[in-house]
Amino acid sequence: MRFGQPRLILSLAPSQIDAALVVGKRVRATKRAKLSPAVWEEAWSEGLSPYDVTLTSLVRALGAPKNVKTSVLYTSPGSVSDVKVAPGPGDAGIDAARLEVVENISNSRVEYISSATRLGHENGANVLVAADRDLNAQAVFAWLSRCECRFDALVPTRAIALRSVIKDVTSRENDGAVTCYLGERTTVIASGGSGTLESIRSIDFGFSLLVEAFARGLRQDVEEGGDAETCANHADARERLFAVGLPTSKGATPGAQLSRRVMPLLQPVLQRYCIEIKQTIRFGVPQVSPQGRALRLIGPGAAINGFIEPLSQSIDNDVRVDPTWAGFDPDSVCSALSLEHDYIQDDASDLRLIPRIVSEQSATRLVSGGVRTGVLCAALALTAEGGYLYSQRLEAIRTLRASEPELIRVRDHRTQSELATAMSASFEIASTMTMDRLGNRPDWFAVMAELAALSSDGVQFEEIRCFREEGAALITIEGFAMMGSDAGNGLSELIDSLRASPLFDEVQLGSTSLMERGDMTAKRFAVRLLPHMFAPRALTSMGDDVRAEASP
């Protein structure tokens, strides 16, 4: 549905182009340009370029905006529209009906485009198919582009006519009458009613043949020296045909002379109408009663006077013109009874024929749009991921910086601890090796002081030797102790004193022998002492010697 935006509806026929400017479903302005049917085939072969000026003028006259969306209802030399019974449900049935129509007209050297839609009655049992040569559709597309109109839809007029007739027949009560649509280039004969379509046949001719015959008769008149009433113009012939109707043999009419001239030319066309309708009713329409079926005329041609008599004689039954169509104005553009009006009111987008170039453009636009969207999405995704990663990294850096003081403190502590450990180990090694070299030793000063204290007149030391033997210190003392009552037991007391001293761990009295010393007797002795060992003071106390120093 389109609201607000104006669009152009063109009806392209051999004799005229009808243009209507539409907003929504309302017709704002209409215009008709008359064409010469003589150049119709030539115009198509030239890609409709002869009609460029005409269309441009129409668009300007209607005041349509530039590149206005344009739908074209058209009749072309190769277009086909038909109604088929769908062989199956769904899209498969539609495709089968479409294939059936296209196969009938296909030519290996010509490309066709088609559209198809299910009709609303009888649960979509029938499919309306429209098809045309792709070249024709491309010609219309190019024509619109040249005239600064934007292609919107391309629908064969016959397809619209078929749809309108079916809608008309199925929407009325079934009174047994056969409906005949008399179009300009199409004739449709259908029967049915009350939502049912019994039969339908479209015939590829219309009252345009009557107009041409009429025009031919008029031209003959001009060539013969001319009747003031005659005119060679096709449009005039059409106008006159609708004005005076088909000439009859009865009575004298103002155009009696004209009738006499055009009657022989119209007669074959009328004959064809009669035969086609009669044959269709006889063989194509179910007979519901012995009296046969009446004929109901609709369409623009129904407004031409004089159709009833020959047709009723031909089918031998009642023929009547639908009152709605009796007053049809052939000069009105986009009137309420016209096919253009039906197209505007009904959504006929499903009947659109799309030229391959447009399909390709749409596909290209779709792919191009997809590629652009993909690129945009990829760029967005990359940017988003990059941004997320960057923000996360910044967050990590911030956290790391915030914890930097603590980290420095911890690392400093660890460094100090490691240094302390290394220092401790280094000092331990150095001090242990120093201790090993020095070893434990006696307190020589204290030992000498103790020995000096134990020496007396009765006990004298001749030699004191201190030395190390296998790491242990030994002291040997050689001396003599005076014998006699005054001397007492000097040696025993010495040994007892030595043993009592904390400076010696072991005291051994060695050999003793008597000797003469002056006029006294003395006992020579040898004592072996094992002094108490002390660790070097420098490495233990780190200060002054804690032991008392006594004078020897």
Added chain:
Amino acid sequence: MSNSTARNYVVRLAVISAVASAAWYFVVRPMRDRLMQQRATLVAAQAEISSGLSQIEANERAPESAIETLTTRANVLSRLWGVSADASVLYEQIDTIAHRYGVVVERMEPSRGGARGVVSGEKPDAPTFNEIGYSIELVGPYEGVARFVRAIQHELGMARIDSLRITPAQASAGNTQIRASVKTTHFQASGGLAAFKTPEGATP
């Protein structure tokens, strides 16, 4: 869509995909790697902080205090080594000590030293000790000799009395003189205490 158009779009798509992939590979992927690296660094730092803080709390004594104590001790040890480091100074000091305590050094000669006395360290930071031995003949009062021996042991740094022989000497002016023969060993230390030389101002 025609084949050429489709081919054109396939090529475009391939180029765009390649550009997008390259952009991801050269821009986004390194960013991800850097983020992972940063996160790993952060996790490691947090773990380090956590364990470090618990270690700080667990430590009863600050490492600075321990370093100070150890430095003081190392200085003492270093001074101990320093006294006996120079052989010529040892001669003078022995004479000085003898003079101080009234004993006479009659003879003093090295008993051993050089390569024979070198003891190499077993550990990388171990000091090396060079031994110098002296044989000293003394004459003097008993007390002086005792104090001399004590001073040798306590004032000449890393020194050891290996043997001592005391015999009576002639008495003079009422004082009992003794003759003493002392064998000493002095250690000249080199190296060691390397850990104390690393930090500035901590060198003993």
